[in-house]
Amino acid sequence: METTKSLVLLCTVLVACLALAGAGWSPGTATFYGGDDGSGTMGGACGYDNLYNAGYGINNAALSTTLFNDGASCGQCYKITCDRSRPGGQYCKPGNSITVTATNLCPPNYALPNGGWCGPGRPHFDMAQPAWEHIGVYQAGVVPVLYQQVKCSRSGGVRFSIAGSNYFLLVNIQNLAGSGSVAAAWVKGDKTGWIQMSRNWGANWQALSGLVGQSLSFAVTSTGGQHIQFLNVVPSWWQFGMAFTTNKNFVR
DSSP, X not given: OHHHHHHHHHHHHHHHHHHHHHTTOEEEEEEEESOTTOGGGSSXXXXXXXXXXXXXXXXXXXXXXXXXXXGTTTTOEEEEEEOXXXXXXXXXXXXXXXXXXXXXXXXOOTTSXXXXXXXXXXXXXXXXXXXXXXXXXXXXXXXXXXXXXEOBOOSSXXXXXXXXXXXXXEEEEEOOOBTOSEEEEEEEETTSOOEEOEEEETTEEEEOSOOTTSOEEEEEEETTSOEEEEEEEEOTTOOTTOEEEOSOOOOO
């Protein structure tokens, strides 16, 4: 009788895993960092600085190089569940999943074999500790996971944080809903036409133009293919270090 129950349980787990795999799930691994309050995850290779101000909060993760894609994945959302069918799965919290935002890079550690968990070719999430503990037992340190990219749900509109110098504009584009990430961006001063921007690093987009003293408009195409113009969202009195929130956001 006990053997039959065990076989039924095993089959149920296998069927569930196969169903997940067939629904666009991929295998990976996950660790955690940043302390039990997640404060150590602020900042990072996407340039979001304070993740609460940027709209992302505590449910965030640093992605391995394979997933980070030179910053093109910044802002994307991933649903993650612990995979009980693989070695280490005994440390999973069954039935739980968590959606996190990509806010940082987990670089390879070449002091370890093959660059460690974030080494080349490895899909890995170094999650904020509170998010990780939603799916795994703290003592494990690392768990096998299944993940898939999902649409992002955000509160409020897209946000533009401005840095640079008199002849160089650097804009961190934040809080995108839908696909979560930026495919292309433009800026327009009240004395210029539309200027194509290019990715500098992370979620920072640059324009080699002197736009100080002009009100600014932005146009953004998300990686989901939606294009939105944010007209006159930055007044002419803006200064470097300021951020401006809009009332528009993406849906795909």
